[in-house]
Amino acid sequence: SFTSLTGDERPSGVALVETAGGVCSPAPSGALQCDVLRPLRLPAILVGDPKLGGISTTIASLETLAARGYDVVAIVMSGSACGNVDAVEQYASEFNQVGGGEDARGIPTFALPPVPERRIVGDVVGHGREIYEWLDDGRDVFDALLTHATSWHRERVRKMRTAPDEALRTLWWPFTQHDATPRENVTVIDSRCGEDFGVYSPDSNAIELRFDGAASWWTQGASKAEQTRLVRAASAAAGRYGHVMFPENVHAPALDAASELLKGAGRDWATRVFYSDNGSTAMEVAVKMAIRTYFVRKGFIPSPEKASDAADFLPQVRVLALDGSYHGDTLGTMDMQAPSVFTGPLQTPWYKPRGIFLRPPTLQMREGRWGVIQPERGPLPGGGGLAAVTTHGAREREEGWATREEAFDHETRDETPLAKAYRAVVDAALDEAEADAKENGAPPVAALVMECVLHGAGGMDLIDPTFQRATIQACRARGLPVVLDEVFAGIWRLGAEGAWELLGEKPDVSCYAKLFTGGLTPLAATATTEEVFDAFRGPTKQNALLHGHSYTAYPIGCAVAAEAQRMYRDPLINDNLVEMGGGDARAASGPLRVGGGPLRVGGPGPPRLRLRELWDEHAARAISALPCVKGVTVIGCVLAIELEDSVGGGGGGG
Template structure:
């Protein structure tokens, strides 16, 4: 719900406390703007106290000389002069918004109805943190979605410096721009002597305004004196006892608005001239209208600006252009590259970051500790690492977390199988075709050649990658099917396809029922296929030191949902195949090890260490904390990032079992895990991660996701409705679709079905052209070749998801 118009200057007036002259000075600002022939609108969203004494009545009364230019309104007026949420409770006969969002929508509608040029002043009630109509939110929080530039009225009273600075910092922490600070002059306390240099040092205009006359005599006499005061302060002049007028402040607001509009309009060209984007072909993205300027973000949305193509901008009527906000809300359908989970600018996460920044900044971590890092390590061990993990290693992001995991696994295998410390060795990993683990050299080498790495001169794929059977809903039917290039033999009960075979299931719940499927003929077939492949590779002299999996779903590789039974069987076979990794093929030993997997000690790795890359999928992205609950088996090493901090900061954690940790224990430093990052265990990131995990835990306990769980009626569930997924899967342009947790993936029909395909981009461009929902928003996402994906956060309102479902169905039809 962002609001930025070319020639309409909208500002929100906050007070540092009650009784600081907020309405008095707002009226002065209105008169000053109107005195130059400018139209001005005034809105009081919520007011308490008798209507005759209301702020709106005061403004209307004292702007009477400019009545033809000034419009005033109050949305909700309550009789009792007390906190808004209490005053509303005592007036059940008066209108009451169903939520704070409804109130915000009323503010937005009023602003949109205002004249396309001039000023709008929205005056809040009480102080910055006066309660909103629906606790526990305050005004600063509930109005944040609009992010209107703020005018802060400072307190001139004793203690006013403290309340003013606290109010300013509260606004700053919540993402507001403070455009100006006004303070009534007080020659005794002289708060302006401190506040002026404080704010001017921060580039914020500060104005000390002459005090109004004291009340004395009759009401009529007071009104005459106040009118004379207004006539003076709406201009420039200063009074003998100190303070001046608001005229310079009004011009400052106009100038800062003009600079903001100019800056936003100029950012696309400046960006094209100076930035090198990741994963972007600049030969294709080189026009200003292709650049999304994100002015801010809040909840699930970007507040973004797109330049109009030259022809379209020139042809638009001037009046129509003036009434259009430059900023529009765009749903962050790519979850900001899979990181976003708690909503942008989440207040609890922001406050956690601020508290840790104020306490620690960043501190050195080796051989030391601090509370956020220690508590987060214990939290991860007790949740995603429950029953198997002993240690937590911190790094900067998912890719570096995988580098750490590979070093752990390969060293542990090398010490067990005898290639310890071999420089230039040719040890590889076992993985899945289509997997993606990051863009550092080691992480790239752990994946097969693809669009992501074939143009990297140092790339050397080190391993073998199975082509995993994939899960899709096709024409309303849950299907598991194979893909080339693995040579898949016919499977009893499956239908042959050009790439192997396909098998139908009564429901997705049946696909993910591994307790039943583990004893099926398909499980036997999977294990045989994996074992025979590994035997062939061992006979060729290939050596492997780790199994690296993206459990459940290959994210960047095309949002491929892998048959969980195949991944579980792959883990089983690798763990039972120590004979192959030791270079001594022994079928009897393999069969015995396979039979004994049910009794294995989860803290002891077998075969080679198993790495779960849960950077994308873990921590409830797919409706579960860890993929161990899906695959029925725990890893030896796992990696978490992205959602780990709720999408606020880069941080990665690599968890390892005791047996992996023990491989690095000795009396020689050279045997240690010699890997680290300058910002290892950054206290701010760790504190935010603790808060983010706590919010997930609270949602689980409070039943926040009870409705979507009930809709699916199964352990595997999604925020996207089951009926919607079935409908999408039957659409003519769709090859298949899948949804789990926050993620929706739609594979479109295309002969060029890989990352180079442009069909999904075209679909997303058309989807972005639709305005949907109330309040209206658009959808922004990024394609993966012929795959369209859209992700919610963990806290996206159901009505937002329903609006996107309807738009997707419309576009597919």
């Protein structure tokens, strides 16, 4: 009922929730009151402090509330000889809040008469009759405050009610057919609270919590309590740096986030971190890096110094990629993807698939057991004659596995006929490409590019890890750099910090975004080995990596990324962590931490951590046995349920 919003047409009332002490005074649990009350999204009336030092206390409280996303509707202060009211009023009159709009700039300050001194009344300290006189004297101010608060509230409701119309008029949503989006389908998000959105419901005229089942495009990783930790990192970096350009510059957040990535997802393979803004650009730069590495490895560029001289003679190249992988929507990333409705001529006639696309076998739990699902044969959809290479016909143990772990038991599975069949398919595809390059001048394959372990946007398909291992090994054997796209799968989403760990194969280049910043700021990283970095060294700028973005390595994003990575990895904060051997990561948190600082890097180091299974396996098994369910995929934070399609053929346009 605290969140119920009363509109004009209903009888109105006012409820005041008075906190004890200041906004940062602890609640009984020890958490700060401003954190405990935050999910309710109650508008705040800040009672200022008229005493000596009170300007600072009041302004600090205002900043604290604003940093947590509160709407501060008004400040009310009793007068004093210290001049606090004037100072606070001046500060608050310029205070800008989220979504306030031009008219709502500034917070009004209401000045009450000075509160009478407390004195001894009978045998207690308190106020006598004069407090009633003070209330009387302040009546006009209280009335004005109530009028202001009521009209503020009406305005809040009005804005939420009209937001869908304004959105339909002025915004352009991604992946959305506006003509097929009726007004009532537009969700008005008032705030986020851990795993939920606070959504305005016009029916109940209230803010309701709705579970964010897609973790906001898989970016979210912080609990309601830990969100504040990331906000703090962001505001400290914003306050200190704002934005600063990056080439030949360095700042602490850039070093901090890189160091966390190299000791986390990049541990044991990566030595360099290149920053960009989002997953798509991280992938574009990854492919640029991989192609140069290929040229150097194959001797097209005899030495990095010669890179610019040789540029005219370098061939066009292709990549080996997977049908169903998604790497983004920029023109470059589209070319790494197999044809689909997202790359069709209606989207852009510039699309030019630059891949040999393997159609991968997947794993799914069906009727309680895990098994390999071989892909369909046939040309790629919308494909311009492009055929997908499939592993169809390769046979797996018919009985499948009781647990997913068995399907990820690489030692055993690598020896099976299926693994050998996978390798043969990949080798045959690469042989054919090599022959095509030699005989017909077709672009040679220069790199392997694939999403790691799970096709996220492509439908939550868990790719058979034995197939991905075979593909990586085949490419490595031919000197092709391996680019993994861990934008979705990396940084714990599938239970391991680096998704490559689940494959037991290290990449040459890998991309991280989404969870990298805990869902707070957009930032991506392309991590590489030293060999890849070396491919761009040389005496001139021409053969350097001439790629960057205005906001490359912006300090706010880096500060959040550093904090998010530490937060996930700290067993004292993240109680879902377990040690690889099944031990309790909390119990081990003593030796894992060095001087209270982050985990040790290099050498034998601390044991690698995993997330405990977050979904109830028995429930997932039972769901997979339901007649309306075709199969279930469950790994790390992901639970995907594929329903039987009785109508037939959903299609990419659905």
